[in-house]
Amino acid sequence: MKKKILILIITLSFLNCKKTQQDNGKLNIVTTTTMITDLVTNIGGNYINVQGLMGSGVDPHLYKASEGDVTKLVNADIIFYNGLHLEGKLVEVFEKMQSQTKTRIALAEEIDKNTLIGSEYFASNYDPHVWFNITYFKQFAKKVTQTLSEKDPENAAHYIENEKEYLSKLDRLQQKIKTTIDTLPIEKRILVTAHDAFNYFGKNYGFEVVGLQGLSTATEAGVKDVQKLAAFIIDKKVKAIFVESSVPKRTIEALQAAVNSKGHEVVIGGTLYSDALGNAGTVEGTYIGMFEYNVNTIVNALK
Structure with a gap:
C-alpha cells in the first residue's frame, strides 16, 4: 500500500x-x-x-x-x-x-x-x-x-x-589525520562498529573493520552475530567498540554486555559519525570536522 x-x-x-x-x-x-x-x-x-x-x-x-x-x-x-x-x-x-x-x-x-x-x-x-x-x-x-x-x-x-x-x-x-593515526600501533587498529561503514577508512589507514550489522543497516543483527563478534573481541583483546549516530545504539550495547558477561571488559569508546554528519553549526556538522572528530575518538579509545 x-x-x-x-x-x-x-x-x-x-x-x-x-x-x-x-x-x-x-x-x-x-x-x-x-x-x-x-x-x-x-x-x-x-x-x-x-x-x-x-x-x-x-x-x-x-x-x-x-x-x-x-x-x-x-x-x-x-x-x-x-x-x-x-x-x-x-x-x-x-x-x-x-x-x-x-x-x-x-x-x-x-x-x-x-x-x-x-x-x-x-x-x-x-x-x-x-x-x-x-x-x-x-x-x-x-x-x-x-x-x-x-x-x-x-x-x-x-x-x-x-x-x-x-x-x-x-x-x-x-x-x-595520518599524523594522529600513526600514534596508534598497527596491532590496536581494530575498529568494531554498528555496521560496516568504515571499510574504505580501514583500507586506507590499516584498520581491521568489523560491523555488527554488515554494510547495510537494513539487515538486522541476530543473537549468533552478537556472540560471534563477542568471541572475536575477546580473542583480539579489543579495548573499545563504537556506536554510530545514525544507527540505534542498542545492538552495540548488547554486544558490550555479551563480551563483559564472559569476563572481558570492553567499553563503548564513543559515537562515530558514519552515514550522516553531526548537527548543523557544530564541528561535526561538516565533513572535515566529522572526519577529524572520528579519528580522534577512535585513536583515543583504542590506545
Missing part, C-alpha cells in the same frame, strides 16, 4: 507541481546525504540555493522520500546524490524522474569501479560508503565544480576558486 501511495505522490507531483523553491536567479540544487550537502555548499557558496533532503542522524539506507521531498526534487535544476545504491529507498523516485529534463549526478558512480570495495548487500555490487576515502571525496568536489560551472558559466570562476580552497583543506585534513 505504501509503495502505491508513493508512486501516486510522484506521479501527481510531476503533473501538478508548482515551483516552490527560491526563484532568485540562482541554481536550485537538491542533495541527499549531509556529506554531499556540505560539499556542494562549500563549492557553490552564495551563488546557489541548496536544499538537503537528509539531516543529522538520518540513515540514508532506510530513508524514504516524503511528498515534500518529491516536490524539491522535481523543482531542482541539479540533483547530487551518492549513488551505488546508498539511498536505496530513493531509487524508485529517481527512476520515475528518468523523463524529466534535469541534471542528476550520482557522484560515487564517477569513481573507477576497479578501485571500489565489492559488496553483495547492494544492487550496485559495491560498498557505497566511499566518502571515507578522502581522495574519492576530492573527486566528488571536482565533479560538483564541473557540473555547476557547466550549468552556470557566469559564476564558473567562483566555483573553481571555491574548489581550489576546499581541496587545500582536504589536503591538510589528510595530513593531520
Whole structure:
C-alpha cells in the first residue's frame, strides 16, 4: 500500500507541481546525504540555493522520500546524490524522474569501479560508503565544480576558486589525520562498529573493520552475530567498540554486555559519525570536522 501511495505522490507531483523553491536567479540544487550537502555548499557558496533532503542522524539506507521531498526534487535544476545504491529507498523516485529534463549526478558512480570495495548487500555490487576515502571525496568536489560551472558559466570562476580552497583543506585534513593515526600501533587498529561503514577508512589507514550489522543497516543483527563478534573481541583483546549516530545504539550495547558477561571488559569508546554528519553549526556538522572528530575518538579509545 505504501509503495502505491508513493508512486501516486510522484506521479501527481510531476503533473501538478508548482515551483516552490527560491526563484532568485540562482541554481536550485537538491542533495541527499549531509556529506554531499556540505560539499556542494562549500563549492557553490552564495551563488546557489541548496536544499538537503537528509539531516543529522538520518540513515540514508532506510530513508524514504516524503511528498515534500518529491516536490524539491522535481523543482531542482541539479540533483547530487551518492549513488551505488546508498539511498536505496530513493531509487524508485529517481527512476520515475528518468523523463524529466534535469541534471542528476550520482557522484560515487564517477569513481573507477576497479578501485571500489565489492559488496553483495547492494544492487550496485559495491560498498557505497566511499566518502571515507578522502581522495574519492576530492573527486566528488571536482565533479560538483564541473557540473555547476557547466550549468552556470557566469559564476564558473567562483566555483573553481571555491574548489581550489576546499581541496587545500582536504589536503591538510589528510595530513593531520595520518599524523594522529600513526600514534596508534598497527596491532590496536581494530575498529568494531554498528555496521560496516568504515571499510574504505580501514583500507586506507590499516584498520581491521568489523560491523555488527554488515554494510547495510537494513539487515538486522541476530543473537549468533552478537556472540560471534563477542568471541572475536575477546580473542583480539579489543579495548573499545563504537556506536554510530545514525544507527540505534542498542545492538552495540548488547554486544558490550555479551563480551563483559564472559569476563572481558570492553567499553563503548564513543559515537562515530558514519552515514550522516553531526548537527548543523557544530564541528561535526561538516565533513572535515566529522572526519577529524572520528579519528580522534577512535585513536583515543583504542590506545
